Amino acid sequence: MDILALPDVILRKVMRCVRIKDRLKLRLTCRAFGKLVAETNAGCFERGGVTRAPKRYYPYREDDVSLCLQLGDQRVKHIDLSEEGLEQFLHVRNRLFTGISFEIFEFDLDDDTFDLEFIRKLIDHFRIDKLRFQLGSEEQLEKAKQLMKDYPGNECTIYLWFLPETQRLFAIPPIRYLKITAADAILFKLLSSHNSLTFGVQMTELTLMELKSALEALSADDRKRRVKIQVKRSAMVKLLRDCGITDDSKEGDVRGGFEVMTVLKVHNLIHLRYKRCLIEITFLDWKEGTRSVDVDIANCDEW
Amino acid sequence: MVLITLVSSDEQNFPVERELLKQSGTIETLIVNMNLDDEDTDAAAMPIPLPNVKGDVLEKVIQWMEHHKGDPVKEGDNEDNNAEIVVPQWDDDFFKPAMYGSKHLELTVAASYLDIKNLLTLSCKAISNTFKGKTGPQIREEWGVPNEFTPEEEEAIRKENEWSE
Numbered sequence: 066m067d068i069l070a071l072p073d074v075i076l077r078k079v080m081r082c083v084r085i086k087d088r089l090k091l092r093l094t095c096r097a098f099g100k101l102v103a104e105t106n107a108g109c110f111e112r113g114g115v116t117r118a119p120k121r122y123y124p125y126r127e128d129d130v131s132l133c134l135q136l137g138d139q140r141v142k143h144i145d146l147s148e149e150g151l152e153q154f155l156h157v158r159n160r161l162f163t164g165i166s167f168e169i170f171e172f173d174l175d176d177d178t179f180d181l182e183f184i185r186k187l188i189d190h191f192r193i194d195k196l197r198f199q200l201g202s203e204e205q206l207e208k209a210k211q212l213m214k215d216y217p218g219n220e221c222t223i224y225l226w227f228l229p230e231t232q233r234l235f236a237i238p239p240i241r242y243l244k245i246t247a248a249d250a251i252l253f254k255l256l257s258s259h260n261s262l263t264f265g266v267q268m269t270e271l272t273l274m275e276l277k278s279a280l281e282a283l284s285a286d287d288r289k290r291r292v293k294i295q296v297k298r299s300a301m302v303k304l305l306r307d308c309g310i311t312d313d314s315k316e317g318d319v320r321g322g323f324e325v326m327t328v329l330k331v332h333n334l335i336h337l338r339y340k341r342c343l344i345e346i347t348f349l350d351w352k353e354g355t356r357s358v359d360v361d362i363a364n365c366d367e368w
Numbered sequence: 369m370v371l372i373t374l375v376s377s378d379e380q381n382f383p384v385e386r387e388l389l390k391q392s393g394t395i396e397t398l399i400v401n402m403n404l405d406d407e408d409t410d411a412a413a414m415p416i417p418l419p420n421v422k423g424d425v426l427e428k429v430i431q432w433m434e435h436h437k438g439d440p441v442k443e444g445d446n447e448d449n450n451a452e453i454v455v456p457q458w459d460d461d462f463f464k465p466a467m468y469g470s471k472h473l474e475l476t477v478a479a480s481y482l483d484i485k486n487l488l489t490l491s492c493k494a495i496s497n498t499f500k501g502k503t504g505p506q507i508r509e510e511w512g513v514p515n516e517f518t519p520e521e522e523e524a525i526r527k528e529n530e531w532s533e
Contacts, residue, residue: 066470068511082496089529093504095513139532
């Protein structure tokens with residue numbers, strides 16, 4: 066029995082286990098293997114993604130932008146953003162697999178000139194489980210929203226590297242994880258729709274009322290929710306003192322609705338509970354320091 | 369301990385512990401259809417014919433099932449991250465001696481016919497591992513595949529492959 070005489074169902078299963086790198090090599094074996102490579106699914110890979118190609122891949126070009134496509138273990142290093150570039154890619158893709166799946170596919174569309182239809186054709190025949198976007202402008206956000214519509218019900222994560230207009234921000238459909246690198250107390254309002262929020266930029270002001278309002282909202286929510294914020298040290302210290310928690314507070318103390326759960330002075334860490342919320346505050350230096358304080362809030366009963 | 373006899377295509381009899389056979393979807397169905405689990409049925413007197421599996425291959429299948437006794441049996445078609453499946457050391461040693469010959473391929477066909485999902489998955493992964501990091505000529509040599517490309521054709525494929533890192 067020779068390998069190519071295996072039943073079709075087994076050959077397809079074997080080919081789902083072959084890395085893209087090895088599919089390329091198999092094409093060089095014989096015509097039958099070449100046909101097998103072209104006519105089978107490449108299987109499921111943990112990660113894939115599309116991003117702007119680093120300049121080193123096309124140093125001879127001055128203005129044009131190229132794309133890089135990560136296909137599991139293999140990188141397609143340079144796809145020209147032109148009809149010809151797309152045709153070239155599709156030609157090779159059709160010789161490499163009939164389809165491919167990714168657990169996570171990342172769109173790093175940091176250039177407004179990317180044509181949405183180009184991207185759609187590029188990822189045609191791809192099955193994507195979770196989408197992840199890195200976005201730097203309102204235009205990119207709009208394109209991402211269009212792409213999300215192509216995958217209704219799929220889990221999405223968005224990293225916003227800018228603060229969009231409030232209306233556009235509220236127009237983002239509910240997703241699993243939204244990270245915004247611009248801080249504003251208004252962002253707490255986003256709690257009403259997203260499961261996990263990280264504010265990547267230090268909040269210079271945060272009042273006790275604002276924090277309590279967020280904690281009330283999270284406590285009232287049955288869904289498992291998580292919020293991470295960075296707060297200016299002096300603002301956090303003032304907030305805690307306002308509710309009666311000080312450097313001398315001990316485990317079991319209850320002040321202003323907050324219960325002190327853990328105090329680890331050596332690690333500048335304190336755990337608080339407010340209703341159903343657990344709050345972990347790290348890098349909390351009561352006296353001095355310029356480093357911001359990390360505040361991690363979860364609305365589950367266990368940390 | 370209840371024993372059920374499997375009969376290979378070359379008429380060899382293999383008495384096998386009932387529990388082991390739960391790993392095979394095909395045999396499990398036959399056991400149910402033949403009522404072999406009923407207390408009133410004399411299972412020993414009703415051998416199960418497996419006309420598509422030769423004795424030496426069936427012996428290897430039973431050896432594999434004995435080692436994997438008690439492992440959870442997969443349900444349905446698995447479309448997990450196949451590229452990430454790792455063949456455990458014992459299985460690698462089990463497959464390796466016959467890897468490039470027809471024995472391993474026949475074992476894989478038997479795993480498919482007998483619907484032993486874990487054996488089929490690991491066996492397919494072991495075959496795909498033989499391609500890992502090899503060049504076209506190396507794969508040809510190991511699997512005994514003739515080279516039918518002209519140098520021009522080979523060069524054209526190499527050129528097409530160049531777009532990747």
